[in-house]
Amino acid sequence: MRSPSLARHRPLLVALDFDGVLSPIVDVPEDARPLAGTTQILRDLADRDDVVLALVSGRARASLAAVSGLGEHALLVGSHGAEIDGEHPGLDDGERALLQQVVDGLEQVATEHPGARVEHKPSAGVLHTRVVEAGHARAATSEALQAMSGLPGVHVMQGKDVVEVSVTEASKGAAVRTLREAHHAAAVLYAGDDRTDETVFTTLGPDDLGIKVGPGDTAARVRVADPAAVRLLLRTLRDLLADDA
Numbered sequence: 001m002r003s004p005s006l007a008r009h010r011p012l013l014v015a016l017d018f019d020g021v022l023s024p025i026v027d028v029p030e031d032a033r034p035l036a037g038t039t040q041i042l043r044d045l046a047d048r049d050d051v052v053l054a055l056v057s058g059r060a061r062a063s064l065a066a067v068s069g070l071g072e073h074a075l076l077v078g079s080h081g082a083e084i085d086g087e088h089p090g091l092d093d094g095e096r097a098l099l100q101q102v103v104d105g106l107e108q109v110a111t112e113h114p115g116a117r118v119e120h121k122p123s124a125g126v127l128h129t130r131v132v133e134a135g136h137a138r139a140a141t142s143e144a145l146q147a148m149s150g151l152p153g154v155h156v157m158q159g160k161d162v163v164e165v166s167v168t169e170a171s172k173g174a175a176v177r178t179l180r181e182a183h184h185a186a187a188v189l190y191a192g193d194d195r196t197d198e199t200v201f202t203t204l205g206p207d208d209l210g211i212k213v214g215p216g217d218t219a220a221r222v223r224v225a226d227p228a229a230v231r232l233l234l235r236t237l238r239d240l241l242a243d244d245a
């Protein structure tokens with residue numbers, strides 16, 4: 001592990017993105033699972049009194065619970081931080097009407113592009129283009145961005161083959177700050193692979209460790225290649241903590 005000093009800070013908040021970090025990216029979001037062996041390492045970390053384990057994902061919290069299988073072991077933060085205290089806080093009438101417009105607009109785009117699909121979340125709609133032919137995927141993305149630009153009050157994020165449109169504002173950075181304070185964490189380890197994870201990396205201090213998974217510009221201090229490298233890093237952390245007990 002490149003920052004053994006991190007392991008000396010207790011309590012340690014270990015906060016991890018899910019897709020592309022614990023699980024490889026797959027075509028069908030419901031099929032994503034942690035790499036073999038990762039779940040046991042995470043359970044071992046979560047069992048420690050001096051570690052707080054959190055999964056911080058763009059997924060709806062229910063979806064995160066289903067694919068991670070870690071609901072009993074980790075704090076689950078869904079919808080990019082909007083679902084941080086269990087259930088989604090709910091939408092007011094205006095937000096609910098806006099969400100319907102978002103979903104209708106994205107569904108309209110999806111019908112024009114074979115393979116495109118829309119994921120429904122408590123406060124967002126997501127256009128998925130991963131299995132769409134490249135030309136169609138580009139067109140679908142651009143049409144979705146155009147359609148959403150006419151809806152005041154929405155928050156648009158582009159991720160890995162997704163256009164995500166939320167009717168409430170949330171960020172993983174704010175969620176991790178809340179977790180850090182709530183659990184009096186002395187340091188934070190955070191690993192993420194996507195643009196939304198940059199909102200966390202930019203909040204980290206000198207005692208923390210930000211780990212970017214895969215390519216792309218980043219404010220993280222360390223980069224690793226893929227979920228297999230994340231698993232190795234987590235195993236090393238677990239063993240360092242155990243040796244130091």
Ligand SMILES: O=P(O)(O)OC[C@H]1O[C@H](O[C@H]2O[C@H](CO)[C@@H](O)[C@H](O)[C@H]2O)[C@H](O)[C@@H](O)[C@@H]1O
Pocket residue numbers: 017018019020024025026027028029030032056057058059060119126128130159160161162164194
């Ligand atoms: O914050 P994350 O845990 O990384 O969640 C981000 C999005 O993850 C899911 O989509 C991504 O993973 C899918 C399964 O590997 C893949 O098919 C898709 O192309 C990726 O963008 C999820 O479906 C989204 O709702 C999340 O926002």
